[in-house]
Every structure is written in C-alpha cells, then in structure tokens.
Amino acid sequence: MDEQQKYARLFNDIDSQAMITLGVVLLSTIVLIIVSQRGLNWLATRLHGQVRFRIFALVPLTRLLILITALAIIVPIIIEPSLRNMVTLLGALGLAIGFAMKDYVSSLIAGVVSAIELPYRPGDWVNIEGTYGEVKHVGLRTVDIQTPDDDLVAVPHLKLWDHAVYNANNGGTSLQCVASFYLHPEHEAGWVRKALRDVALTSAYLKFDKPIIVVAEEKPWGTHYRIRAYPVDPRQQFLFITDLTVRGKTVLSAAGVQSAMLPPDAALDARNAAESSY
Amino acid sequence: MGEHSSSADTPLWAVVELDQFRTPEQTQASQWRRSLRSASTWLVGKNSAEQQVKEEHELRALPEVKLAHLVPPIDWAPAARALAQQLKGQQAPVTFFITPPHSGHVSVVSQWAEQHHFACLPPPTLSELAEGDTQWVERCANQREWAVPALERYFLRHTQGIQGVREFLERALSGRLGQGVIGCDSWAYAYLQEVVGIEGAPVFTLQAMEGEQLSQYFAKIATHEGQSPLVYSTRTGKPVLTESATQHGDKAPNKELQRLAAHCRGHIGLAWHYWRERLREPTADDEEALWLVDALAEAELSTDTGDIATLVLHALLVHGGLDDHSLGQVLPFSHHEALNARLALQRKGIVSSSEGRWQITPLSYASVRQLLESRNYLVDPL
Numbered sequence: 001m002d003e004q005q006k007y008a009r010l011f012n013d014i015d016s017q018a019m020i021t022l023g024v025v026l027l028s029t030i031v032l033i034i035v036s037q038r039g040l041n042w043l044a045t046r047l048h049g050q051v052r053f054r055i056f057a058l059v060p061l062t063r064l065l066i067l068i069t070a071l072a073i074i075v076p077i078i079i080e081p082s083l084r085n086m087v088t089l090l091g092a093l094g095l096a097i098g099f100a101m102k103d104y105v106s107s108l109i110a111g112v113v114s115a116i117e118l119p120y121r122p123g124d125w126v127n128i129e130g131t132y133g134e135v136k137h138v139g140l141r142t143v144d145i146q147t148p149d150d151d152l153v154a155v156p157h158l159k160l161w162d163h164a165v166y167n168a169n170n171g172g173t174s175l176q177c178v179a180s181f182y183l184h185p186e187h188e189a190g191w192v193r194k195a196l197r198d199v200a201l202t203s204a205y206l207k208f209d210k211p212i213i214v215v216a217e218e219k220p221w222g223t224h225y226r227i228r229a230y231p232v233d234p235r236q237q238f239l240f241i242t243d244l245t246v247r248g249k250t251v252l253s254a255a256g257v258q259s260a261m262l263p264p265d266a267a268l269d270a271r272n273a274a275e276s277s278y
Numbered sequence: 279m280g281e282h283s284s285s286a287d288t289p290l291w292a293v294v295e296l297d298q299f300r301t302p303e304q305t306q307a308s309q310w311r312r313s314l315r316s317a318s319t320w321l322v323g324k325n326s327a328e329q330q331v332k333e334e335h336e337l338r339a340l341p342e343v344k345l346a347h348l349v350p351p352i353d354w355a356p357a358a359r360a361l362a363q364q365l366k367g368q369q370a371p372v373t374f375f376i377t378p379p380h381s382g383h384v385s386v387v388s389q390w391a392e393q394h395h396f397a398c399l400p401p402p403t404l405s406e407l408a409e410g411d412t413q414w415v416e417r418c419a420n421q422r423e424w425a426v427p428a429l430e431r432y433f434l435r436h437t438q439g440i441q442g443v444r445e446f447l448e449r450a451l452s453g454r455l456g457q458g459v460i461g462c463d464s465w466a467y468a469y470l471q472e473v474v475g476i477e478g479a480p481v482f483t484l485q486a487m488e489g490e491q492l493s494q495y496f497a498k499i500a501t502h503e504g505q506s507p508l509v510y511s512t513r514t515g516k517p518v519l520t521e522s523a524t525q526h527g528d529k530a531p532n533k534e535l536q537r538l539a540a541h542c543r544g545h546i547g548l549a550w551h552y553w554r555e556r557l558r559e560p561t562a563d564d565e566e567a568l569w570l571v572d573a574l575a576e577a578e579l580s581t582d583t584g585d586i587a588t589l590v591l592h593a594l595l596v597h598g599g600l601d602d603h604s605l606g607q608v609l610p611f612s613h614h615e616a617l618n619a620r621l622a623l624q625r626k627g628i629v630s631s632s633e634g635r636w637q638i639t640p641l642s643y644a645s646v647r648q649l650l651e652s653r654n655y656l657v658d659p660l
Contacts, residue, residue, distance in 0.1 A: 046582055048653045173654055198437045201473050204589045204610050208472050208656040232654050236585065243610040251437050 011079055018077050025077075029070040036062045041137070044122065048233065053171045056122035060115040060138040103158060107141040110157035114138060119165045125175055125234055127166035128155050134235070148238060168234070174210055175234035179244035181225040184258040189216060189223065192257060196227050199248045205231040205240040222260030290495055292485035293360040296376070299660060301543050302488050308540035309648055337512070337558035337569050348500045348507060348568075349554045352547065354382045357484060358389035364482055365390075371453040374481040376464045378660050379598065380640045381484065381547035384427045387461030391425035396459065399424050401431040402442055404604065410438030415446045422456030430466035430598030435608040440473055447474050463598040464658035472656065483660060486544020489536030493519050495546065496535075496553055509557070513572040534570065541644055543660065551640035579628060579645045586611065586619045591628070591638065591646050592655050599635035 012018070037059055044055040079085050097105045120126045120143060124135045133147035142154040159165070169175040183192065193214045200212045210230035217224045227248070231240035340348070361375055377383040391398050399421065402414040418424065426432070433443035447470070449455050462470070464483070470476055487495070497506040497519040509518050511534045518534045542548040558569045593608050594600055605620065606613035620636060623629045628642045638646050651657045 195437065198440065202435050202437055202440060202608075204435070204593060204608070207654060209654075233585075239610065247437065247610075 012077065014078070022074060022077055025070055025073050029066060032066050033063050036066065041122065053121065053123050053173070057118060057171060059122055060111070063140070064112060064115045103156070104141065106161070107156040107158040110160045111138070111140050114143070114157050114160060118171065119160060120167055121171055123169075123234075124171060125168040125237070127168070128159055129163055131155060173232075173234060174207065174230050175237055176210075176228055176230055177237050177241050177244070179227045179241050179248060181227075181245075181248055181252065182221075182260045182262060183223045183225060183252070184260050185222045187223070187257045191255070192216075192223075192225060192252065195251050195255065196225055196248055199244055199251060200227050200229045203229075203240065203243050203247070205236045205243060207232045219260075221262050289360075290487070290491055291356040291360045293357065293364045293375070293482050294485045296481040296483055296659060298485070299483050300486060302486050302536065302539040304536060304540040305543055308537065336561055337571065338561050340557055340559055340568075344559075345554060345557070347502070348557065349496075349550070350499055352382065352550055354385040355389060357382060357386045358393065360484075361386055361390050361482065362393065365459065368480065370480050371455070371457055372447075372450045372479045373459050374462055374467065374476070374479055375459065376462045376467045376481060376483050376660070377547070378464045378543075378545050378658060379547075379595065379638060379643060380551065381545045383461040383463065386484075387425055387427040387459055390459065391427070394423075396423045396425040397421045399426050399458075401426075401428070404434075407432075407434045407439045407442065408607065410441040412442045412445045415442060415449065418446060418455055419449075424456065424458040425461070426458065427461045428598065429460050429462035429470070430596075433466075433470070433597075434604060435469070435593065435596060439608070443470065444474050447476060451476065451479060463595075464660045465595040466598055468656055468658045469596045484546070487539055487546055487549070488544070489532045489534070489539045492535045492539050492546070492549050492553075493532045508567040510567055510569050511572065512558075512569050518570050543644070545660070548640050548643055555641060579626075579642065579649050583649060586615060587623060588650065588653060588655070590616060590619045590623060592650055594629065594636055594638055595646070595650070595658075596656075599632065599637035601634050601636070605636065 014022075040055055040059045040062065044052050044059075047055065075081060079089060114120065115138070120135050120138065122135050122138060125133070126135055126145065128143075128145070131145055131147065131153050133145040133151075133153065135143055136146045136152065137144040139154075142156050145153045145155060147153060181196065193216060196214045197212055200206060200214075206212075207230040211228075213228040215226045215228060217226075227244050229240075229244070231237055365373060375383055375387055377386075388398060390396075399418050400414075402411070405411075406414050429443070432446065433440050446455075450458055450460075467476075467481070496509075500507050500519075506519055510516065511518050514534065516534070518532060538549055538552055542552065553570075556571050558571055560567070560569070589609055590605070593605060597604070597608065600608070602613075602617060602620065606616045609616045620629060624631075624636075627639060628646065629636045630639045631637075647657060
C-alpha cells in the first residue's frame with residue numbers, strides 16, 4: 001500500500017483541466033514545429049548566398065528550442081518536479097533506453113548535438129559513409145540527404161559518434177570542385193596547364209574570389225591533371241564540373257593532345273582517386 | 279570604392295582615380311529599400327506606390343519633341359575635358375577610363391582621342407575572336423599613340439576569345455605599343471583584371487554625382503532663355519530642380535534627387551535615363567509645371583530569378599552587350615536555351631537591343647547589379 005502511494009505521489013493528479021492544458025501544449029508544439037520548419041525551409045530555398053545557409057541553420061535550432069520549451073511546460077504538469085521524483089523518473093527512463101531503445105535515443109541525442117555543433121545543416125554538401133549529397137532536412141532522429149541521383153537517404157544522427165562527416169561547404173557558399181583529365185605522356189605540360197587554367201577562367205559558373213589551381217601528377221600511364229576551382233553556388237557543382245570537362249576536352253583535342261589509354265587496373269585506381277577527391 | 283561621397287561641392291564632371299570613387303550618400307539605404315520592395319512584391323504581389331501628392335492618372339508622358347528640349351542627350355565633352363586634365367603629364371604606357379553601362383566611356387574616350395589626335399584602334403572581328411586569332415594585335419603595332427574607346431568589344435569569354443586581348447594588353451602594358459588610353463566598361467574591366475591581370479595601370483572614372491549635382495545638371499540642360507522649368511515631385515509636392523527650389527525659398531537638400539543619385543550609384547548616364555522616363559505633364563492643359571513620378575525601378579528582377587537568366591545577365595554585363603550568336607558562345611548551355619532566356623528577359627523589359635547587341639536596360643541595371651552581387655557573381659568596382 002505504501003509503495004502504491006509512493007508511486008502515486010510521483011505523478012500529479014491529472015484532472016480535466018490538466019488534460020486540456022497538456023492537449024493545448026502538445027497541439028501548439030506540433031503546429032509551431034510544422035510552421036517553423038516549413039516556413040524557414042520555404043524561405044531559405046528562395047534565397048541565395050550566405051543568408052540561405054544562415055536561415056537553414058535555424059531550422060533544427062528552432063525545433064530544439066520549441067521542444068525544450070514544451071517539455072519545460074509539460075513535465076511539471078505530469079509530475080511533481082522534486083529531486084527524488086526526477087531521479088526516479090530519469091532512472092526508469094535510463095533503464096528503458098538502455099534495454100530497448102538504445103540506438104533510437106542515441107540518434108535523438110546526436111540530433112541535439114548536431115543542432116548545437118552544426119556538423120551539417122540544410123544546404124550543406126556532405127559525405128557520410130559514402131553517401132554524398134545535399135542535406136535537405138535535419139530531423140530529430142535522421143538527416144535527409146538528397147544524392148545527385150535524386151535519391152533521398154535518411155542517415156541516423158548516431159553516425160556522428162563514430163563516423164567521419166565530410167562537409168564540402170560547411171555552411172558557406174564555397175565548394176571546391178575537381179575536374180580530372182587523363183592525358184597521354186607526350187604533350188607540352190606547360191601549355192596544358194595554362195590552357196586548363198583558361199578553361200576555368202572562362203567558365204560562366206566560376207567564383208572569382210577563390211583560387212584556381214591546376215594540379216599535374218605523373219603516372220606510369222601518362223599525366224593526371226586536375227582543375228580545382230569553385231562555382232558561384234554549391235548547387236552548380238555538377239554543371240560546373242561538366243562545363244570544365246567538356247570545354248577542357250575541346251581545347252585539348254583541338255591542340256592534338258591525346259587522352260591516356262589506361263590499363264584496366266589503372267583506370268580503376270584513377271576512378272577511386274577522383275571519387276575520393278570530392 | 280563603395281564608400282560615400284563626403285561633399286556635394288565637387289564640380290559636375292570630375293574624373294578621379296578609381297580608388298577615390300565614392301558612391302553617393304544613402305546608397306546603402308537605397309539598396310535596402312530596393313530589397314524590401316522586391317521582397318514585398320514577391321510576397322504580396324505588385325506594390326502600391328507610396329502616398330502621392332499628385333496622382334498618376336492626372337499626368338501623361340511628355341511628347342518626344344518636348345522631351346528632346348527638356349532632356350537632350352548628354353554632352354560628354356566636359357567629361358572628356360576633365361579626362362584630358364587628368365591625363366596631362368601622365369607617363370604610363372596605358373591609362374584606363376572605366377564607367378558602368380550607359381555611362382559614357384565610349385563617347386568620352388572617342389572625343390578625347392579626336393581632340394588629341396590619337397588614332398582609335400579598330401576592334402577585332404567576331405571570327406578573329408572565335409578563332410583566337412591574334413593578327414589584329416599586329417595591326418595595332420603600327421600606331422605609337424592610340425586609343426581604344428570600348429575594350430569590351432575586344433574579347434569573348436571563352437578560351438579562344440581571351441587570347442587576343444591578353445596578348446594586346448601584355449604588349450600595351452609593357453610599353454611596346456607606345457602610349458594609349460583605353461575606355462572600358464567597368465564590368466569588363468573587373469573580368470579582365472582577373473583574367474589578364476591589369477594592376478599597375480592608372481585607372482580613372484567619373485566621380486559619382488550627389489542629388490544636388492544632378493539637380494544642377496538637369497536644370498542646366500532644360501534651361502531655355504535663362505528660364506528653367508518648374509518640376510515638382512509627385513511624392514512630396516516640392517520642387518526638385520535647384521533653381522526652382524531656391525526661388526521657392528526651399529534650401530533643404532534635394533531629397534528626391536538624392537534618392538535617385540543613390541539608386542543610380544551616382545552615375546549620370548543612368549540617372550539621365552530615369553529622369554527622361556519619369557517626367558510627366560498634367561493632363562489639364564492650363565497647368566504648365568512638370569512632375570517627376572516616383573517609380574524608381576520600372577523593370578525589377580524578382581528574387582527567385584533562375585540560374586539561366588542570371589548567367590545570361592552576367593554574360594551581357596561582362597561583355598557590355600552581346601548579339602544572340604555571341605551570347606550562345608559564352609554560355610554553358612545550348613543556343614536555343616540562351617535565346618529563350620534572353621527572350622523572357624526582353625519580355626520583362628530587363629534587356630533591350632541597341633545597335634544589334636542585347637544590353638541590360640538602364641532602368642533595370644540597379645536591380646540586376648544587386649541581384650548578381652547577392653549571388654556572389656563577379657561585380658564591377660563602381
């Protein structure tokens with residue numbers, strides 16, 4: 001009987017007024033989250049430049065603030081917020097989490113960490129465990145990444161704990177792109193370097209306040225050139241790389257520079273190298 | 279650059295070094311106003327104008343004949359004289375004179391060259407630019423004193439199209455072509471500075487005009503037999519020209535024209551177009567006074583302008599205008615996509631044709647520049 005009374009004291013008496021208050025708070029929280037998330041996303045997708053990324057960064061933070069406020073209102077209505085009650089409640093919660101919902105809650109906690117540390121935010125181009133794409137939404141449990149193939153991949157936040165997150169633009173508008181050229185060893189390297197630099201300088205997508213670097217690397221099968229440059233907007237990266245590649249090939253073939261004929265294993269190496277340079 | 283002009287007492291036509299160029303007072307406020315206007319148009323549709331003293335339906339556009347008397351074309355001779363003053367004793371092999379679109383660098387340099395018997399070098403042909411042919415640079419070597427009124431006609435933004443201008447500027451800057459003065463669009467100058475590297479050569483431009491100077495200029499060109507017309511603002515109902523304002527005992531700074539100066543970043547060529555477009559006369563025949571309507575940007579770009587349209591606008595600015603064929607050559611998409619984008623911009627009044635080249639219209643220039651700047655494109659230094 002004593003035990004029963006002890007547990008009864010943990011929770012407040014939930015009368016009809018408390019039920020209504022809880023309902024109103026829950027409903028308001030849901031509505032506020034939906035409105036703020038959609039509103040901020042809607043606004044950010046219509047903006048450009050740095051402002052776009054600043055507004056995107058507000059999306060998970062706003063949701064976190066709304067949730068904390070809602071919890072601060074709801075908890076005192078349900079339980080008597082004394083030290084003993086809190087310890088009991090947290091202990092019970094910890095037990096449940098430890099046994100049944102470890103990964104789920106770990107993702108939720110990582111989601112809170114991601115809203116504060118900002119390893120990724122909507123609009124960033126990230127690579128998590130081989131999934132590369134634009135962050136479209138940072139949810140409570142997962143981050144939604146849209147790949148260049150238009151697949152939407154939901155990656156749990158808990159990857160934050162033990163996996164590297166490669167962020168290509170880190171909340172900014174500068175994202176380095178790499179266009180590769182594999183050339184036959186017989187060519188005038190100085191001329192090729194200048195020509196590839198001109199290819200970048202004459203691209204309509206080029207961001208001028210960032211450097212253009214042409215890297216040449218000698219290989220057993222020929223020379224591997226890379227143009228490293230930045231597009232005006234990260235979303236233009238594939239158009240930019242395509243533009244550099246198409247015009248670069250035109251210039252080189254017009255000058256009689258031949259492509260390298262790669263043996264199959266070298267071709268595989270080159271492909272891996274190009275992919276890892278993203 | 280980008281700082282504000284400290285005084286309105288400078289002469290109307292002042293040619294200054296590029297790093298002494300100052301935008302008029304309230305330029306930043308004007309940009310904020312334009313952003314706000316654009317955002318509210320985007321959110322709630324077309325804006326209704328601010329409260330007006332005189333309603334627009336009571337006014338009508340001026341006939342061409344009257345406009346030609348009141349707002350004649352700009353005479354760039356004083357600017358050419360001011361440039362001559364600056365160039366006196368100038369020993370550098372190449373001197374640049376840059377202005378934004380519609381702001382007179384071609385006329386100023388041409389007039390200066392004619393007065394000083396400098397030969398104007400002919401630009402390369404489109405086929406020479408397309409093939410990367412540098413023979414035209416050899417032709418320039420025959421002159422020891424020369425002028426180039428419009429350097430933006432000497433290149434196209436593709437790998438072949440920049441070879442000639444690079445060769446030409448390298449020779450000119452090293453002094454091998456004698457002495458020359460180059461007129462250049464400020465956007466082309468910004469681009470060539472990145473592509474060729476033209477630091478070190480002296481660069482001059484027209485100093486920005488404040489509202490008071492615009493007022494003096496518009497009063498002067500409209501004055502006949504010592505009488506300047508009375509022009510009132512439909513927004514405030516106050517006279518806007520200096521002389522008429524003084525007659526009315528109004529010695530406060532000219533806010534209406536200061537707004538215009540800030541909107542045009544002090545460029546007289548752009549302000550002239552606004553002035554010409556905004557003058558109205560009353561529909562009632564018994565009234566003689568003219569009115570200046572408050573409509574700063576007639577053809578504004580929306581904030582959701584797509585990437586293709588933005589790239590077309592930037593290409594047109596960098597080249598000081600292009601024909602359809604050349605436009606297709608400098609853009610990374612097919613000719614028909616470029617043509618469609620150009621047609622859409624033409625329908626909105628953002629671009630128009632002048633001498634066979636598509637250019638940004640003077641009334642759209644301010645909003646186009648602001649849009650490109652907000653999207654991190656390379657913009658001009660003026």
